[in-house]
Amino acid sequence: MSVKTPSRLEKILDSGQLAVTSECGPPRGSDPEAITKKAKMIRNYVDAINITDNQTSVTRLCSLAACIHLKLMGIEPTLQMVVRDRNRIALQSDILGAASFDIHNILCLSGDHQKFGDCPQGQNVFDIDSMQLIQTVRHMRDEGKFLGGDDIQRPPQMFVGAAANPFADPFEIRVPRLAKKVAAGAEFIQTQCIYNLDKFELWMKQARDRGLHEKIYILAGVTPFKSVGMAKYMKNRVPGMDVPDDVVKRMAGVPKEKQPEEGIAICVETIQRLKECEGVRGFHIMAIEWEEKVPEIVERSGLYPRPRD
Amino acid sequence: MIIAEKKPIEEVIEMVKDFRKILIVGCNECVTVCEAGGKREVAVLASSLRMYFMNQGKDTQIDEVTLERQCDREYLEEIRNRIEQYDVVISLACGVGVQFLAETYSRFPVYPGVNTCFMGVTEERGVWSERCQGCGQCILGSTGGICPISRCAKRLLNGPCGGSTKGKCEISKDLDCAWQLIIDRLKELDRLDEYEQIAPIKDWSTERAGGPRRVVREDVRQ
Numbered sequence: 282m283s284v285k286t287p288s289r290l291e292k293i294l295d296s297g298q299l300a301v302t303s304e305c306g307p308p309r310g311s312d313p314e315a316i317t318k319k320a321k322m323i324r325n326y327v328d329a330i331n332i333t334d335n336q337t338s339v340t341r342l343c344s345l346a347a348c349i350h351l352k353l354m355g356i357e358p359t360l361q362m363v364v365r366d367r368n369r370i371a372l373q374s375d376i377l378g379a380a381s382f383d384i385h386n387i388l389c390l391s392g393d394h395q396k397f398g399d400c401p402q403g404q405n406v407f408d409i410d411s412m413q414l415i416q417t418v419r420h421m422r423d424e425g426k427f428l429g430g431d432d433i434q435r436p437p438q439m440f441v442g443a444a445a446n447p448f449a450d451p452f453e454i455r456v457p458r459l460a461k462k463v464a465a466g467a468e469f470i471q472t473q474c475i476y477n478l479d480k481f482e483l484w485m486k487q488a489r490d491r492g493l494h495e496k497i498y499i500l501a502g503v504t505p506f507k508s509v510g511m512a513k514y515m516k517n518r519v520p521g522m523d524v525p526d527d528v529v530k531r532m533a534g535v536p537k538e539k540q541p542e543e544g545i546a547i548c549v550e551t552i553q554r555l556k557e558c559e560g561v562r563g564f565h566i567m568a569i570e571w572e573e574k575v576p577e578i579v580e581r582s583g584l585y586p587r588p589r590d
Numbered sequence: 591m592i593i594a595e596k597k598p599i600e601e602v603i604e605m606v607k608d609f610r611k612i613l614i615v616g617c618n619e620c621v622t623v624c625e626a627g628g629k630r631e632v633a634v635l636a637s638s639l640r641m642y643f644m645n646q647g648k649d650t651q652i653d654e655v656t657l658e659r660q661c662d663r664e665y666l667e668e669i670r671n672r673i674e675q676y677d678v679v680i681s682l683a684c685g686v687g688v689q690f691l692a693e694t695y696s697r698f699p700v701y702p703g704v705n706t707c708f709m710g711v712t713e714e715r716g717v718w719s720e721r722c723q724g725c726g727q728c729i730l731g732s733t734g735g736i737c738p739i740s741r742c743a744k745r746l747l748n749g750p751c752g753g754s755t756k757g758k759c760e761i762s763k764d765l766d767c768a769w770q771l772i773i774d775r776l777k778e779l780d781r782l783d784e785y786e787q788i789a790p791i792k793d794w795s796t797e798r799a800g801g802p803r804r805v806v807r808e809d810v811r812q
């Protein structure tokens with residue numbers, strides 16, 4: 282793999298250092314401080330910050346505008362883009378909009394079904410799927426052309442990422458699916474939150490058996506539990522999430538006021554164990570509305586300080 | 591076939607309550623099979639309406655007829671002589687039949703008596719499910735005979751998404767994940783290696799997106 286874009290995240294990964302990314306959900310309103318405040322808390326502890334795109338289909342301030350706020354603060358954003366809400370015209374147009382602000386990372390996603398959000402009666406688009414969005418960004422970047430075939434003046438220069446969920450079913454196609462994303466042109470992966478480490482390591486092994494770890498940078502996704510209630514919710518309510526019973530038990534085994542601490546401890550231990558897993562090239566810390574804990578997690582995991590330019 | 595569901599009687603009453611001479615027209619095709627608009631449902635609706643108007647103390651005439659099809663002019667012609675005596679028509683055909691009836695007898699108000707739902711199959715009596723959305727460019731050959739456009743909640747051509755759990759779709763535990771079905775079928779056919787072929791971006795111009803569609807066949811045209 283060689284560096285193809287001005288992305289800092291790509292440069293760090295290419296240098297062989299473990300990368301650290303995190304994410305912020307934009308507010309349900311237009312106050313930019315909701316983003317800038319979170320970003321300030323974590324900026325020195327991560328290499329790039331993802332901005333989610335109307336996650337769980339709940340209407341929020343748009344990912345692109347929030348990314349621009351980060352960019353203006355000198356922070357490297359990763360634009361998350363779902364194919365649920367926009368057709369190929371709007372997707373390409375937003376990619377160019379992001380490129381005009383020199384946003385250099387993009388994460389291509391399907392997006393949760395709108396049923397889960399605040400507009401369950403709305404239409405969905407799904408003109409192209411996440412695999413095809415990866416192809417679209419690579420096509421725009423590498424060929425310098427629109428899907429329609431015309432030339433793009435000043436094509437986007439984006440490091441192209443995708444999500445992978447090692448825990449969704451059917452398990453047997455999870456690695457073939459990763460291979461498919463590599464073939465489509467994905468350059469980095471941020472995984473679903475990992476709680477079942479054995480299963481994750483099995484998935485990584487199967488990926489290594491096919492040499493995929495040398496074709497794509499895999500960032501292991503982690504999310505600290507705040508409480509046993511959150512652990513149970515993630516286990517039972519969030520589709521495609523695998524929270525083993527012993528993890529829930531461990532959270533339940535400590536008094537309520539100690540649970541946040543336990544959640545952080547589990548998260549740090551996960552990172553420490555996965556640092557040893559061949560093919561894991563970094564971590565994606567999704568501290569959902571708990572961004573203030575990211576610095577502590579990064580420090581305790583031995584991932585601080587972050588590389589400087 | 592086309593699957594439809596009966597409209598609630600209150601909704602039908604609301605549409606026709608100011609009329610006095612009502613003709614209810616059923617259809618002997620799909621809506622008969624899915625028990626929404628055949629001869630029997632016409633009779634049931636007619637007696638419900640008669641009861642309603644009687645309770646209101648209103649004198650009305652409600653007649654019933656069920657045509658072989660409402661999507662063919664030939665059969666619609668069968669009511670040309672008698673339609674004059676009514677001031678409203680309720681069609682229990684699918685939306686296609688309702689429109690063709692209204693188009694044929696444009697001087698008469700025509701109201702729908704069913705909600706047209708989808709193209710699907712009878713899984714068992716009383717259970718129907720969707721199989722096709724008529725995208726105009728069939729891809730079943732590469733998906734093991736299972737259509738992700740009509741059966742995946744995100745119509746993913748390169749699924750499954752990360753929400754597929756234990757064979758079920760992320761939107762409902764009662765709904766099979768289409769991509770689980772596709773993968774199972776490819777495995778059964780010993781064609782799982784095909785899973786790794788990336789389905790190209792689809793041309794949706796043959797679908798609804800391309801505007802109202804028409805098929806013209808010069809070879810069979812008269």
Ligand code: SF4
Nearest residue numbers: 742751759760767768
């Ligand atoms: S779970 Fe399966 S059927 Fe449901 S949206 Fe995802 S891929 Fe489609």
